Amino acid sequence: MQLLDGKQASSYYRAKILEKIEQLKKTGAPPPRLAAFLIGDNKASAMYVRMKEKACSESGIATRTHILDGQTPESEIIELIKKENADPETAGILVQLPLPKHYDEKKILSFIDPAKDADCFLPQNIGHMFLGDETTVIPCTPLGVMKLLKYYKISVASKEVCIIGRSNIVGKPLAYLMLKENATVTVCHSKTLNLKDVARRADILVAAIGRANMIDASYIKPGAVVVDVGINRIETPDKKQLTCGDCDFDSASKAASWITPVPGGVGPMTIAMLLYNTLYNYVLIKKIDIKMDIEP
Ligand code: GUN
Numbered sequence: 001m002q003l004l005d006g007k008q009a010s011s012y013y014r015a016k017i018l019e020k021i022e023q024l025k026k027t028g029a030p031p032p033r034l035a036a037f038l039i040g041d042n043k044a045s046a047m048y049v050r051m052k053e054k055a056c057s058e059s060g061i062a063t064r065t066h067i068l069d070g071q072t073p074e075s076e077i078i079e080l081i082k083k084e085n086a087d088p089e090t091a092g093i094l095v096q097l098p099l100p101k102h103y104d105e106k107k108i109l110s111f112i113d114p115a116k117d118a119d120c121f122l123p124q125n126i127g128h129m130f131l132g133d134e135t136t137v138i139p140c141t142p143l144g145v146m147k148l149l150k151y152y153k154i155s156v157a158s159k160e161v162c163i164i165g166r167s168n169i170v171g172k173p174l175a176y177l178m179l180k181e182n183a184t185v186t187v188c189h190s191k192t193l194n195l196k197d198v199a200r201r202a203d204i205l206v207a208a209i210g211r212a213n214m215i216d217a218s219y220i221k222p223g224a225v226v227v228d229v230g231i232n233r234i235e236t237p238d239k240k241q242l243t244c245g246d247c248d249f250d251s252a253s254k255a256a257s258w259i260t261p262v263p264g265g266v267g268p269m270t271i272a273m274l275l276y277n278t279l280y281n282y283v284l285i286k287k288i289d290i291k292m293d294i295e296p
Pocket of ligand 1: 095098141
């Protein structure tokens with residue numbers, strides 16, 4: 001078994017992104033900015049936003065984080081989004097999800113200028129992506145999975161790919177990206193019959209369910225590549241907090257030829273792709289002539 005090391009791959013891609021930002025600075029353009037909205041007191045969201053801020057500052061991308069309490073009126077959030085839309089140095093806007101339940105997520109996101117949609121959550125951008133247009137960003141986690149496989153020279157063409165999970169953020173866009181690269185794709189979910197049998201057909205199995213340690217060796221064809229998108233917090237019997245994926249790593253790694261660890265697999269790739277999207281938007285908005293290729 002070999003590790004699909006997201007830390008190593010993301011540092012490769014981040015170095016490429018840094019090169020592009022250096023190039024951009026030479027044109028005299030001010031650095032791009034990512035504006036993040038952290039609303040409410042979700043601890044995991046706060047941690048993710050901090051990690052995103054740190055990655056930006058290490059890459060020469062400025063940040064402005066709006067930390068708002070869960071009672072902030074919707075109209076106030078929308079006004080702040082509109083201000084970021086109008087700021088020429090803001091290239092990426094992200095609203096960390098999930099929002100506290102009483103907010104209308106779709107409505108709030110709809111005020112983000114599609115040209116500044118760092119996550120590719122807006123229907124305009126996801127629609128363009130599904131039509132195969134090359135002019136838009138791609139959701140960070142699915143893009144990160146594809147770039148991770150590319151880094152390790154694992155081709156998906158003509159392979160059986162099984163994605164467990166059908167979310168708008170991961171499962172659905174990843175199915176499209178795999179299809180675009182000529183994989184044969186099956187998307188499974190909670191109503192799938194004989195899930196194990198379906199999963200065991202896969203040459204590449206992607207777990208994006210959000211259930212800690214669910215996927216063990218019995219779901220995996222011997223020698224398959226396993227990508228674990230899950231990030232779950234569990235409490236050990238001695239009351240320690242632990243981060244684990246959707247795969248039972250010890251068991252799954254006995255069957256897999258390649259497998260992502262959690263943490264240190266897809267997570268760092270998601271963050272690298274957020275930097276990429278922010279820069280990509282900026283280059284388009286400012287019509288700067290920089291090639292955005294970052295692959296090995
Ligand atoms: N919540 C979970 N994943 C993500 C992500 O990639 N972006 C945002 N904005 N919120 C999330």
